[in-house]
Amino acid sequence: xxxxxxxxxxxxxxxxxxxxxxxxxxxxxxxxxxxxxxxxxxxxxxxxxxxxxxxxxxxxxxxxxxxxxxxxxxxxxxxxxxxxxxxxxxxxxxxxxxxxxxxxxxxxxxxx
Numbered sequence: 276x277x278x279x280x281x282x283x284x285x286x287x288x289x290x291x292x293x294x295x296x297x298x299x300x301x302x303x304x305x306x307x308x309x310x311x312x313x314x315x316x317x318x319x320x321x322x323x324x325x326x327x328x329x330x331x332x333x334x335x336x337x338x339x340x341x342x343x344x345x346x347x348x349x350x351x352x353x354x355x356x357x358x359x360x361x362x363x364x365x366x367x368x369x370x371x372x373x374x375x376x377x378x379x380x381x382x383x384x385x386x387x
Contacts, residue, residue: 280356280387281309287354288336289317295339295350295377297370298358303328303340310338347373353382 287294288310296303310330311321322329328340341347347355355374361367374384 277387278309281306281313284338284354284356285310285313288330288332288338289314289334291332291334291336292353293337293339293351293379294354294356295341295347295352295374296356296358297341297344297347297361297374298356299360300342303342303358307338307340344369344373347377350377351379352377353379355382355384357384357386359387 284294284296284306296306298306307321307328307330311318314330314332317332317334318330319333320331322331326342330338339346339350339352341350355378357370357374361370371384371386378384
């Protein structure tokens with residue numbers, strides 16, 4: 276995983292923003308570990324329950340890891356990051372449609 280992606284997502288979360296990472300579980304695990312390390316003293320909680328993975332910071336920011344487009348349902352985020360691994364093949368359009376719905380007013384969808 277690109278360290279600049281991890282640094283950017285960690286920075287957004289420590290500022291109190293809600294970020295949703297969309298991508299394959301393998302890349303998400305690596306990214307989660309990097310973000311945990313980067314948040315350091317700003318880290319409040321890491322949740323790993325029933326396929327739900329989330330990092331919460333003391334400022335109220337959150338990083339939610341979505342391994343499938345359906346995991347975006349019910350979430351509103353300041354930033355939705357669609358990893359290249361999710362932006363391939365037949366699910367690409369479904370990811371994008373769900374990401375746009377999940378993005379808060381004034382938020383952004385990043386595809387990389």
